[in-house]
Amino acid sequence: MxxxxxxxxxxxxxxxxxxxxxxxxxxxxxxxxxxxxxxxxxxxxxxKHLVFPKDLDSERDFTLLDRFKEKYKIENCSVDAFTKFVVGRSHGNCTGLFLPNGCTEEVAKYVADECPALTALLLPSDILRCESSIVPTLIGKWEHLENLWLGSSENLVNIITQISLACNKFSGLCVSSATIQEEEASAIVTNLPNIKYLILRGAWIDFEDLVIILQGCKNLVHLDVRDCLGFDFDDEKVLELASNIKTFKCEGSMLVDYDDGVIDHDDLVYEGYISS
Known part of the structure; x- marks a missing residue:
């Protein structure tokens, strides 16, 4: 044969x-x-599923972008140009996209126009850390969005509000380097009452604001608040309120910071969701 x-x-x-x-x-x-x-x-x-490396522009490492330029004999290619080139290969079919550090709001605008079918999206801190960020205005173009990773909690309230208006299948949120105060906690409860997966690892969140989430988000099956500052991981009330959550992680959380710098918060958003 x-x-x-x-x-x-x-x-x-x-x-x-x-x-x-x-x-x-x-x-x-x-x-x-x-x-x-x-x-x-x-x-x-x-x-359809595009997971970019966290860093495409590095002085220490030979990155994917460097290998791409070498392979195709390209002298100059920015992070934005490379990212848009790869995303463009999907011709609107991309459903899962993890963007790299170093890309700008111009990439976010491009993705909003070119990827209407997205169900999972990671937006790095470089796109979010701006008071005048356009990200909240783009959320409405991703009506199929179910899971969102954010590299910063900048504009979090506005983003969550837009999710509640546009994304009726939304179920999971992960925020790195988050500062969760009463406004943010209340926005999560009010606008995302059916959220199932919430990852706030390494966040600054006081006991009272965590309680708002625990009491308000009744459909949570996975809550990760490990290594947070603002409450103790063994607080009896916290453990009692979280007892009905299938997967609750709070190890390493403490009321005050005894060991500054243990967690690299910039990496946390790339950890991903737990699907079970």
């Missing part, structure tokens, strides 16, 4: 396989194997 070759695989089957190999291989390896693989790699279905 004649052995079949990978390049002879039907295009639909090949696209199904290549859609699982990851962004780096799709850019740097797959297109150079043979003509059929190159053709299949251009199919938008291969680019």
């Amino acid at each position: 004649e052995e079949r070759k990978w390049e002879d695989l039907e295009c639909d089957c090949l696209v199904n396989v290549l859609g699982r190999v990851g962004m780096e291989s799709l850019l740097l390896d797959v297109p150079f194997v043979c003509k059929s693989w190159y053709k299949a790699s251009l199919d938008p279905s291969c680019w």
Whole structure:
């Protein structure tokens, strides 16, 4: 029996396989194997789930962007240009997108226009840390959004308000470097009453504001408030109020900061959700 070759695989089957190999291989390896693989790699279905490395611009490491420029003999390519190029490969089919540090609001605007089918999105702190951020105005374009990772709690109240107006299937929120006061806690309870997954690891959140969330979000199945400042992890009232939450994590949280700098808050948003 004649052995079949990978390049002879039907295009639909090949696209199904290549859609699982990851962004780096799709850019740097797959297109150079043979003509059929190159053709299949251009199919938008291969680019539905795009998880960028956290850093694309680094003086210490040889990043994916550096390898891309070397492979394609490109002298200059900004983080924004590279990100938009990769996202554009999906031709509007992208449903999951983790953006890298270093990209600007211009990328957020591009994603809002080009990726209306998004169900999962990570927005890094560089896009959010601006009082005049346009992110809240873009939320309405992602009506299918279910899970959102934020690299900062800047404009959190406005973002949550827009989610409540536009995203009726929303179920999960993760915020890095968060400051959760009464306004933010009340906004979560009021605007996201059906939220199931909430990750605030490493946040500044007082006991009273945590109680607002615990008492108001009745449908939580996963709450992560590890390594927070503002309450003690073994507080009896906190543990009692959280007893009905399937997965409740509060280890390492304390009323005051005894060991500053233990947690790299910038990394927390890239940890991802727990699906069970």
